[in-house]
Amino acid sequence: MITVAHPRLHLVDRVNPVSRLAAAMLLTTPLLLTVDWVSAAVALCVQLVLFAIAGVTPKVLIARGWPILIAAPIAGLSMLLYGQPEGTEYWSFWLARITDGSIELAVAVTVRVLAIGLPAVLLFMNVDPTELADGLAQVAKLPSRFVLGALAGARLVGLFMEDWRAMALSRRARGIGDHGVIRRFATMAFALLVLAIRRGSKLATSMEARGFGSEHPRTWARESRVGWPDAALLCIAAGIAVLALGCAVWAGTYHPVWA
């Protein structure tokens, strides 16, 4: 896949990771409440313009957003073929039927997956897990034990990937590498779990040895701040959501999922 080394974004880069999380939720949650193409299309258009202004080039969009760009048309295609039939039927084969209704639904779903997925991916593009943890503990005031435990644990994932590779090679060396994929995967997954628990308890001892988990109040070497860029991003996110739903209501396409 194409990789782009840390593309810089205006405004977004100055926003605390916690505010970015909040902005993403503020922007996408209202879009989950309705299934019409107008609200999603409005939101997506505004987002694309704003991300372009912030510095997202088409290359960056493809490099970072490719899973969403692939998932959206696949979701749309399944709606096109199997969505609720309605109106004129254009083509049918066994259970698959393409109708006016399924075409509309396919467009709405494709655009919606893009409108929800792309901002989530792009807003978190440059988030460093350490900074997110700083923010979660200092800004969102989550318990430091939980946040730091999760952060330190997440670092082990890289080690687990190396463990997995070494375990696969060692199974070949031990004469049990010819087994079927499923059986081998199951036994290796169990072995990795055992190893993960051992690594985890060693890590816990190391953390304790550095004074972690005492009753003493903790300080933070790096301050996690929020300021006007955070407020601006949250306002933009809320604005897009209101605009999108407003347009849908005005166009008469607003269609809540519970209706």
Added chain:
Amino acid sequence: MANDSGAISPARVEARGWGWRHAGRLRSALDGIDLIVSPGERVLLLGPSGSGKSTLLHALAGVHGGAEEGEETGTLLLDGEWPGAVRGRASLVLQDPDSQVILARVGDDVAFGCENLGIPRDEIWPRVRRALDEVGLDVPLDHSTSALSGGQKQRLALAGALAMRPGLLLLDEPTANLDPAGVHEVRQAVARTLDRTGATFVVVEHRVDVWIDLVTRVVVLGRDGRLIADGEPHAVISAQRDELLAAGVWVPGAPPAVAAARPAPAASVVDLEAFDLAIGRRSDAVVRSGLSLALPRAASTVLTGPNGAGKSTLALTMGGLLSPLGGTVRASAELADGLRAEPIRWRSRELLTRIGTVFQEPEHQFVASTVQRELEVAPRALGLDAVTTARRTGEVLERLGLDRLAQANPFTLSGGEQRRLTVGCAIVAQPGVVILDEPTFGQDRLTWIELVTLLRGLVDGGTTLLSVSHDAAYRDALGDQHLDLGSDALRMEAAA
């Protein structure tokens, strides 16, 4: 406690009839320990595996936890208080470099202990920079911790401990998993720190020569968890020499009693050879290229070279586990025994009787719940009958001194026992070639001798051996052929 020069007040340790029994064990790990360590003293703590050395260090660091982890007897005091109550007065560096890295960036990792102690922010960063400077780790604060070598990771752990400005520095076999350059780096960093801060120091280590000139006192624990000797380093070492040797301690001036390497038989057939080989763990990342080497039959080849030179990758490629990224690995017709010459083309089961590979981490290789079943994995894969399987596994268990542990879970064995078991799992299939990656890491002197004697026995019996090792004594004993994978080329020399 801390001032601008970074000096600290050294801590005092006092144990009175102290003992510890791990939860769920019958026997105490330590019992009736009476010991006073005065502020600023530097102590080397010696004793056989299982004598409770690590237990004492953990207790001093206050990481033993409460009653659910074990039962304490007597008193153990740090500056007159229970160690758990004065967190930060003592800090502990452990053996395994990987499990001590806590955060993703070097600066954050060093700052972690200071944060936990509640040090104000503007005081943390000067401490972090100073600690990194002291251990000689010259990388930017935002450098990735996973990009560090083993020796660098240990120095990072040491920096994290030092930034807490402890009055007592505790090291638990800090150099057991390091190559000689890494050992030297860590030792120098510790020496510099102690000279500057004057902190009290306790180190546990099997290799006496690393620390003997740095410490002012040696304390020896016996197999039963009691103190058996205590005093001036050289005096204790010479007075307790036989005890220490029997306990597996590497005593200076007592090289292991094993036969020296000898040249490969002149007319030896080559079992496995590589031509113009390019190696790498992933197909898009060539680590080395243009490597040509040959392993003579019934001889032992030792492969050395600096960290990151690709020794393990070369060993795995020779062993038919990684695909060559260029060039070829070819087995002799006799070794291939009817199969194609390239080991990577063989099936897993076919590899068993031809090339056995023992990895660096025993934990990656275990697949069964008992030692006995672990040894039966290869015979089962080969479809051997029950009688042959029982005979072969029985022989291997006895030869490796593991018969007593046949029903134990492999994960519960000591490091030395685990290592021997992985060797056993390979040789039970009776392969023509055995490949070993760092077989002597973390071994005490006794298990080292057992292992080297066993391997020499295999070679005498006609097995071809290739070992990756940093260990000079191992090379002296098993380097019939010595290959050095330097940064520029692969050099070969034969034993005299």
